[in-house]
Amino acid sequence: MTKPVIQVRDLSKSYQIRSTTKKRYHSLRDDLMDGIKGLLKGPWQSQQTETFWALKDINFDVNQGDIVGIIGRNGAGKSTLLKILSQIVPPTSGEITIRGRIGSLLEVGTGFHPELTGRENIFMNGAVLGMKRLEISRKFDEIVAFAEVEKFLDTPVKFYSSGMYVRLAFAVAAHLEPEILIVDEVLAVGDAAFQKKCLGKMEDVSREGRTVLFVSHNMAAIQNLCSRIVLLQHGKVRAFGNPSNTIQIYLSEGSSSEGWDELLGVIQRSGEGKLKFSRMDFMDSLGNQICSPLSGEKLIIRLHFSSFSEDTLYNNCRIGIGITNVSGINIVLSTEMICSTEVNIRSRDFLDFCIDKLPLSQGTYSLTLFAESNGLIQDWLVEKIHFSVDGGDFYGTGKPCPIGYQGKSVLIDFSVTKESYQYA
Numbered sequence: 001m002t003k004p005v006i007q008v009r010d011l012s013k014s015y016q017i018r019s020t021t022k023k024r025y026h027s028l029r030d031d032l033m034d035g036i037k038g039l040l041k042g043p044w045q046s047q048q049t050e051t052f053w054a055l056k057d058i059n060f061d062v063n064q065g066d067i068v069g070i071i072g073r074n075g076a077g078k079s080t081l082l083k084i085l086s087q088i089v090p091p092t093s094g095e096i097t098i099r100g101r102i103g104s105l106l107e108v109g110t111g112f113h114p115e116l117t118g119r120e121n122i123f124m125n126g127a128v129l130g131m132k133r134l135e136i137s138r139k140f141d142e143i144v145a146f147a148e149v150e151k152f153l154d155t156p157v158k159f160y161s162s163g164m165y166v167r168l169a170f171a172v173a174a175h176l177e178p179e180i181l182i183v184d185e186v187l188a189v190g191d192a193a194f195q196k197k198c199l200g201k202m203e204d205v206s207r208e209g210r211t212v213l214f215v216s217h218n219m220a221a222i223q224n225l226c227s228r229i230v231l232l233q234h235g236k237v238r239a240f241g242n243p244s245n246t247i248q249i250y251l252s253e254g255s256s257s258e259g260w261d262e263l264l265g266v267i268q269r270s271g272e273g274k275l276k277f278s279r280m281d282f283m284d285s286l287g288n289q290i291c292s293p294l295s296g297e298k299l300i301i302r303l304h305f306s307s308f309s310e311d312t313l314y315n316n317c318r319i320g321i322g323i324t325n326v327s328g329i330n331i332v333l334s335t336e337m338i339c340s341t342e343v344n345i346r347s348r349d350f351l352d353f354c355i356d357k358l359p360l361s362q363g364t365y366s367l368t369l370f371a372e373s374n375g376l377i378q379d380w381l382v383e384k385i386h387f388s389v390d391g392g393d394f395y396g397t398g399k400p401c402p403i404g405y406q407g408k409s410v411l412i413d414f415s416v417t418k419e420s421y422q423y424a
Contacts, residue, residue, distance in 0.1 A: 003099065004061035005180060005211050006085065011058040011094035013080055016049045054080040055235045058094070064179075067202065067212040069222040069243065071250055072232035078215045081232070082106055082182050085213065100179025100211070101129055105169050114158035118149055118168055121157055125172045139175045146197070147171035167194060174201050181205055182213045199225055217362060218391035219247055219294055251290040251390065264306060266384050275314045275345065275378040277369050278306035280385060283352075294392030295362060299355045303369065307347035314373040316342040321353055322368035323360075324383060345373075362391040 055077045062068050070078050083089040085096060086104040104111070111128075112121045122143055126136035144150050147168040149160075157165060174181060181202070199221055202212050216222055222229060222243065229246040231239040239246045261279045269276075282290050285298035293299040301321060307314065320338040337353060345351075366383040 002064065004097075005064045005099045006062035006213075007097040008058050008060050008085075009095050009097075011055060011081075011084065011096060012053065012092050013055040013077075013084060013089070014092045015052045015054060017052050053235050055084075055091075058237055060230055060237060060240050062211060062213065064100075064211055065206055065209045066228060067206045067214060067226045069226035069229040070213060070215045070232065071217070071219075071222060071229060071247070072238075076232040077235040078232055079106065079184060082184055082213065082215060086182055098180065101177075102180045102182060103129060103173040103176060103178030104182040105166075105173045106182070106184045111169060111172075112157050112165070115156055117156055118147075118153045118160070121168070122172055126176050129176050129178060131176060136176065139177070143168075143171045143175045146175065146201070163194070170198055170201075174198075174205060178210070180211045180213070184215045185217065195221075216391075219251075220296075220392050223247060248288065248290075251284070251292050251294070252288065260385065263381070263385075266381060268382075268384065270380040270382075271371070271377040273379065274308045274312070275317070275347075275371055275373060276306050277303060277371065277379055277381060279304040280367075280369075282387070292388045292390045293358055294390050295360055296357055296392040299358045301353040301355070302350055303353070304350045305345055305347060305371070310347040313344055313346045314378065315344050316375075317345045317371060317373045317378075318342055319345075319351060320370050322370075324366050324368070325363065345371075358389065358392075360389045362389055364388050 058081065070081065072078050080089065082104070083106060084091050085098070086102055086106060087098075088104075088106070111125060113124065116124065122140060123133065123136055126133075126139075144153060147164075147170075149164050149168050152160065152164065157168070160168070170183070173183070183198075183202070202214065202225060206212055214222070214226065226243050228241055229239075229243050230237060231246050231250050239249045260281070263277045263279055281302040281304075282293055283300040283302060284290050284293075285300075287300075303319065303321075318339055322337075339351075343351070365387055367385040367387065368380075368382050369385070370380040371378045
């Protein structure tokens with residue numbers, strides 16, 4: 001039986017974080033002495049350290065020819081894991097077994113000497129991978145053509161733009177035939193055409209029997225490219241396996257839903273307040289609750305209501321949703337999605353706004369909710385609800401929604417199904 005090319009057993013990585021704390025009690029003499037010391041260290045302060053576990057008890061195997069995606073929220077430990085696998089950072093405990101030569105592309109600037117030209121860096125990287133000069137020469141033209149930097153080949157890479165740098169770095173890592181290719185999120189620096197070319201190259205690498213580890217927030221690329229996925233959560237493996245199932249866990253357990261089920265606790269709101277939003281849910285096309293919708297996918301926004309009197313029926317209600325980006329710019333044309341017909345609502349009712357194809361790119365957004373009855377505003381929450389959109393298969397080809405959609409007003413086609421008005 002063929003052994004895995006990567007075996008990770010009980011892998012952990014910790015860091016010592018220094019924190020500065022103030023002394024609670026001090027005399028006049030302490031004040032004078034610490035004041036002098038404060039010129040160098042800061043007044044009345046002492047240094048303490050605490051242990052932070054970036055990774056804890058990680059276990060998984062990767063077989064030859066697999067394309068394995070690594071996903072997780074910011075701070076989950078993805079980049080730390082790749083640095084350990086690339087033997088850039090040592091683990092605190094546990095062990096990794098790697099059977100094969102590794103080529104890594106972890107972040108802009110890694111692996112290149114800024115004073116050397118593009119040509120010189122290609123040969124230097126090949127030598128680091130253990131290749132002979134003749135082998136590198138055979139791949140040289142392919143690398144240059146892929147990176148599209150022929151005009152700047154004899155220019156020191158310190159003068160390259162970030163896009164040029166990443167194009168050349170990926171071309172070198174992918175073409176110099178490592179048995180294992182490790183790629184972090186740096187591909188996001190490139191344009192859409194380059195990203196598509198890189199994804200195609202990674203598929204080619206896998207078909208040649210080589211192994212790829214790929215970190216990305218673009219769920220479209222992950223789902224279309226990867227055979228298995230590792231989901232990291234707070235430095236631990238939350239799930240490892242089938243892409244669809246693992247992505248569903250990732251979307252349903254994000255941190256962005258915090259407070260959605262406690263909207264009654266939001267203090268800063270306007271309106272008469274007899275009818276209020278009590279809770280909000282995001283759901284996918286199958287009715288599963290999610291925290292982060294995918295760009296280009298169906299999204300159902302379910303709004304729940306509570307009233308001062310549960311038996312009171314509020315007539316002629318207009319319910320609306322507004323979406324803004326992190327800069328406060330309205331995303332939705334005409335500011336709000338509003339029910340096309342007025343409806344009657346009472347406490348514990350809910351209604352669904354259904355968006356067949358979410359036209360928002362990957363990023364963070366805010367929701368504004370408002371409800372009025374008989375022309376009188378009952379509840380108005382302005383940008384109090386935050387959510388994230390993950391990169392989805394917007395075109396059905398593995399390409400994400402174009403970044404140009406973010407921050408611009410777009411028309412969202414939506415519907416509100418009448419069957420959603422139910423009284424529990």
